[in-house]
Amino acid sequence: MTTPTVTARGAAPTAGVPAAARPRYRRRLAQWGFVAPAVLFMLLFFGYPLVRNVVMSFQHYTPKTFFTGEAPLNGFDNWSAVFRDALFGKALWHTLVFTAGSLLGQFCAGLALAVFFTRRFPLNGVLRSLILLPWLVPMVVSGIVWRRILDQDTGVLNSFLDAIGLDGHTPWLTSPHMALLSVILVNIWIGIPFNMVILYGGLQEVPRELYEAAALDGASAWRTFRSITLPTLRPVITVVLVLGFMSTVKILDLILALTDGGPADATQTLGTLTYQNSFVRLDFGAGAVVGNVLILISAVFAVFYLRANRTEGK
Amino acid sequence: MSKRFNRRSRKAVIPLAVVGALLAGAALTGCGRQRDGSVYTVLNSSTDETYHRWDAEAMARCGERLGVTVEQQSVPAAQVMTKALRMASSKSLPDIVQFDASEMPVFAEAGGLTDLRTLGLDTDGVPRGIVNFGSYRGTYYGAARTVNTLALFYNKDLLGQAGLEVPTTWAELRETARKLTRGKRYGLALSAGGAEDGVFQFTPFMWSNGGDETRLDGPRVVEALDYWKSLLKDGSLSKSTVGWTQADVNDQFMAGNAAMMINGPWQVETLNTEKSLHWGIARIPVPKPGAESVAPLGGAVLTVPDTGDERRERMAGKIVGCLTSEREQLTYARNSWMVPANGKAAAVWRGQVPQLDALADQVATARSRTARLGAGWPAVSLALQSAFQAALTGQSSQAALQRAQQRATSGN
Numbered sequence: 001m002t003t004p005t006v007t008a009r010g011a012a013p014t015a016g017v018p019a020a021a022r023p024r025y026r027r028r029l030a031q032w033g034f035v036a037p038a039v040l041f042m043l044l045f046f047g048y049p050l051v052r053n054v055v056m057s058f059q060h061y062t063p064k065t066f067f068t069g070e071a072p073l074n075g076f077d078n079w080s081a082v083f084r085d086a087l088f089g090k091a092l093w094h095t096l097v098f099t100a101g102s103l104l105g106q107f108c109a110g111l112a113l114a115v116f117f118t119r120r121f122p123l124n125g126v127l128r129s130l131i132l133l134p135w136l137v138p139m140v141v142s143g144i145v146w147r148r149i150l151d152q153d154t155g156v157l158n159s160f161l162d163a164i165g166l167d168g169h170t171p172w173l174t175s176p177h178m179a180l181l182s183v184i185l186v187n188i189w190i191g192i193p194f195n196m197v198i199l200y201g202g203l204q205e206v207p208r209e210l211y212e213a214a215a216l217d218g219a220s221a222w223r224t225f226r227s228i229t230l231p232t233l234r235p236v237i238t239v240v241l242v243l244g245f246m247s248t249v250k251i252l253d254l255i256l257a258l259t260d261g262g263p264a265d266a267t268q269t270l271g272t273l274t275y276q277n278s279f280v281r282l283d284f285g286a287g288a289v290v291g292n293v294l295i296l297i298s299a300v301f302a303v304f305y306l307r308a309n310r311t312e313g314k
Numbered sequence: 315m316s317k318r319f320n321r322r323s324r325k326a327v328i329p330l331a332v333v334g335a336l337l338a339g340a341a342l343t344g345c346g347r348q349r350d351g352s353v354y355t356v357l358n359s360s361t362d363e364t365y366h367r368w369d370a371e372a373m374a375r376c377g378e379r380l381g382v383t384v385e386q387q388s389v390p391a392a393q394v395m396t397k398a399l400r401m402a403s404s405k406s407l408p409d410i411v412q413f414d415a416s417e418m419p420v421f422a423e424a425g426g427l428t429d430l431r432t433l434g435l436d437t438d439g440v441p442r443g444i445v446n447f448g449s450y451r452g453t454y455y456g457a458a459r460t461v462n463t464l465a466l467f468y469n470k471d472l473l474g475q476a477g478l479e480v481p482t483t484w485a486e487l488r489e490t491a492r493k494l495t496r497g498k499r500y501g502l503a504l505s506a507g508g509a510e511d512g513v514f515q516f517t518p519f520m521w522s523n524g525g526d527e528t529r530l531d532g533p534r535v536v537e538a539l540d541y542w543k544s545l546l547k548d549g550s551l552s553k554s555t556v557g558w559t560q561a562d563v564n565d566q567f568m569a570g571n572a573a574m575m576i577n578g579p580w581q582v583e584t585l586n587t588e589k590s591l592h593w594g595i596a597r598i599p600v601p602k603p604g605a606e607s608v609a610p611l612g613g614a615v616l617t618v619p620d621t622g623d624e625r626r627e628r629m630a631g632k633i634v635g636c637l638t639s640e641r642e643q644l645t646y647a648r649n650s651w652m653v654p655a656n657g658k659a660a661a662v663w664r665g666q667v668p669q670l671d672a673l674a675d676q677v678a679t680a681r682s683r684t685a686r687l688g689a690g691w692p693a694v695s696l697a698l699q700s701a702f703q704a705a706l707t708g709q710s711s712q713a714a715l716q717r718a719q720q721r722a723t724s725g726n
Contacts, residue, residue: 063424066403085724152554153498154571174556176707262508263556264704264714279396281692282420 050295057288065284078285087265087273088290095269098184099248105188106244107237110195115229117196118203128200135193143257146186147173150258173259176266183258183267187251195240202236203229235308242305246298270294353383354626354633357398358412359391359614364583368649376636384633395420398619402426407619409630413456415447415615416510416683416691422450423689428618430454433631435638444655447682448615456615457638460652463609463680464518465673466599467567467585468574470592472499480596484541487599491550494573501550503563503572506542506702511560513695514610514683515576516542516702518598521608521681527694528686530701530719531712537601539702539711546706556703567593578612579673582651595672611680613652653677697722 057078059071082088117128134142149156150172162168172182206229214224230237252271255261261268261276268276270290278287356373360366366388373384387408389397395417401407402424413421421427431437431454437445448456466487468480472494481487491501506512519541520527525534545551552558552566560577567575568588576598585593597607616637618630636642640662643654647663653674654660664674684691701718705711 063399063420063426066399067425069403081724085721087721147557151557153500153552154554154566154569171553174553174707176704259557260508262699262703263707264709265700276696279392280696282395282399 053288053291053295057285057292059285061284061288063282071285074285078289082277082286082289087268090265091268091270091273091290092293094180094267095249095271097180098187098251098269099245101181101184102187102191102248103241103244105184106191106195107241109188109192110240111199113192113196114199114203115225117200131196132193134190135197139190139253140257142186142190143254146189147258150182150186174263176264179259179263179266183255186258187248187254190254191244191248195244198236198240199233202233205236206232238305238308242301242308245301249297250294270297352381353385354410354630355408356384356386356410356412356616356633357394357401357408358386358388359394359414360386360388360412361390365650368646372637372642372646373633376633376642379636380629380632382629382633398426399424402619405621407621409618409621409626410634411617411619412614413617415456415458415611415613418448418456418615418617419450419684419688419691421617421619422453422455426619427455428620428627428631430457430618430631430634433618433628433634435631435635439640439656439658441655441657441678443611443678443680443682446685447611447613450684450688456617457634458613458615458655459638459643460647460650461611461613461655461677461680462578462580462652463611463673463676464515464576464578464598465595465609465676466574466597467577467581467593467595469567469570470594472573480594481599482596483599483603484601488541488545488548488550491545491574492548495548495550498571500552500566500572501548502545502574502576503552503558503566504555504576505558505560505563506555506706507557507559507562508699508703509559510695512702513698514612515560516698517610517681517683518576518608521610522598522605523601526686527683527691527698530694530698530722531716536711536715539705539715541601542702543705543711556706579651579653579670582670595670597672597676606679607676609676609680611677611682613655694722 056071058073058075059065060074060077061071065071113131117124137145148154152158152169152171152174155172157172158168158170160168161170171178173179210228210232211224214228219227250271251269252275255267255269255272256275259267261272270293274287274290274294276287277290278284354377356369358369360369366386369386369388373386377384391414394411394413398407398411398413398421407426411421418427430448435454435457437454444458444461445454447461448454448458466481473480473490476493478490478493479486481490487502494501505515516538517527519538520535523534523538523541525532525538529535542551546553546555552571558566560581563572563575564577564581564584566572567577568585568591585591598609600607616634618627618634621627638655640654640656640659643656643659644662644666646652647654647659648666651667651670653670654663660674660677664671683695687694697718700721701714704714704717
């Protein structure tokens with residue numbers, strides 16, 4: 001972009017005003033031409049659905065609407081119906097627990113593994129790529145496989161627990177008290193590779209000299225980790241947590257494959273509730289309300305993310 | 315300089331052109347495909363290789379007879395409704411949609427279907443129950459090729475070894491299941507999963523006991539749920555029951571982890587792959603001797619969406635007529651092990667598949683899930699799923715069903 005600026009400036013005095021105005025006008029056009037696709041794309045694929053979803057949450061939107069195109073506005077009817085539903089409160093709470101639990105587990109395990117793999121040892125690369133496997137498996141496939149593993153009677157996990165002398169009758173997915181925990185554990189398993197890869201990348205950036213200096217000063221391993229590794233990793237940690245949050249809070253496929261929101265709504269989250277309202281009950285207005293709540297929560301964290309990045313940039 | 319600049323602006327044009335093309339493409343597909351005059355499409359859920367092939371063969375035969383080409387577009391069962399709705403809003407509905415009968419009322423209620431009788435399809439020879447099955451508010455929208463229902467499947471060898479008779483009442487079922495429960499093997503397997511599968515399996519217990527989906531907290535429904543709870547308490551049912559789909563139940567039965575199961579004829583094809591398994595079927599046991607065993611009527615119906623093109627709709631009606639003709643019904647029924655909808659075809663079928671006699675009896679008294687509630691069924695179904703899962707995992711049936719009733723009515 002710098003070259004045309006220079007040539008245009010140079011050309012302006014000799015060629016006269018009209019000639020100078022034209023290239024500048026064209027340049028503007030060209031600049032907008034580059035931006036336009038992105039803007040159009042955003043408006044079309046993000047702006048439009050977002051606005052539609054907000055509008056839809058104030059409409060009586062039913063299967064009939066697909067034929068007539070008529071969706072009468074009904075004010076806050078959908079909102080109050082959703083908020084009065086006891087299931088919404090439950091789902092909100094489950095979403096909170098699920099997200100916090102998953103993030104904490106994924107992050108801690110991911111960080112531990114990332115630190116572990118910074119050491120040089122044989123088969124390091126092979127092991128590292130093996131740990132990536134959960135990331136490569138489609139979510140639904142993981143869900144179905146885990147459903148079998150966690151089956152109370154015939155699952156591998158309970159058989160294994162039995163074999164090593166522990167109680168092998170844990171109702172992983174069939175007890176309303178256990179199901180949410182089991183789903184969180186599976187999601188942690190799925191999320192570890194992502195956390196590990198990003199944090200491992202971040203760890204490579206930490207200057208070796210800092211560790212050497214710490215070693216010379218006789219700092220303990222824990223002290224080195226706390227005073228050097230963590231602070232230098234901070235921008236990466238923000239990225240990992242915020243991206244992790246946004247992909248976890250809206251989780252749907254994993255829960256549908258594992259428990260279908262059950263038993264007795266014990267694993268119902270905002271994601272599954274949106275799905276259930278819109279595509280099972282076909283009450284698209286109510287589905288949009290829950291969807292909007294999800295978008296709102298994500299937006300708050302997106303702002304955090306942007307702010308964190310801006311301060312890092314300065 | 316100007317030449318260089320031109321090249322630059324041309325470069326800028328490329329992304330613009332690409333976006334423009336994308337937009338135009340999106341706009342065009344939004345307007346709906348141009349229909350080919352002699353190609354008719356059927357939207358169905360035949361995603362299994364076998365079903366897809368059987369349907370393709372039937373459609374080829376009918377297409378040939380009527381001088382048109384019939385193509386099928388198969389999506390997973392759970393997506394037929396949403397896909398059809400999307401196609402309705404973009405005015406690109408297929409000529410025929412095969413809905414699960416419990417979903418058809420929603421689409422009919424929205425005004426999306428054509429009365430099959432006006433397209434020249436008659437219902438002579440179709441039993442009344444099955445005409446009602448394909449009707450919504452008295453209008454006949456959906457023609458069924460075959461219907462299915464639930465029955466009690468039992469392992470002949472296990473019952474024989476234990477010297478037990480096939481149970482016919484709840485008390486006998488409970489006793490038999492208890493006696494057949496040994497080690498890792500459960501006496502009975504059924505699906506109480508959090509989806510339509512579980513609700514489908516609960517209905518025969520609810521209905522045979524005189525309960526009704528219009529009052530979920532009625533004493534008859536509570537009693538039926540308590541009966542399920544008693545089976546679980548005896549240890550005759552696995553605790554995993556609340557997570558099982560009907561396919562899971564079949565796997566358990568085939569693996570020998572269950573001596574009996576509640577399931578439907580669509581499992582027969584899989585069951586027959588296990589040669590060492592000797593199974594029989596019976597009607598679902600009733601609360602008291604002499605009571606009527608009422609099971610749910612399941613299956614899909616072929617409908618003709620209201621596309622406004624009368625000429626095509628009439629031909630679509632003819633295609634539905636051919637696909638539901640006695641001959642095609644029999645072929646389809648023999649392939650899929652389901653019961654032909656037409657009375658005469660069903661009689662022929664009985665002669666050909668005597669081992670499924672109990673199923674044909676059960677179909678004769680079976681009831682449609684949406685007969686009472688129509689388009690209101692999905693909300694009640696969701697509430698009921700949550701209720702029996704809550705009850706089977708510890709809550710009292712009364713409390714769980716009371717909450718379900720509240721939830722079912724507050725949604726409307």
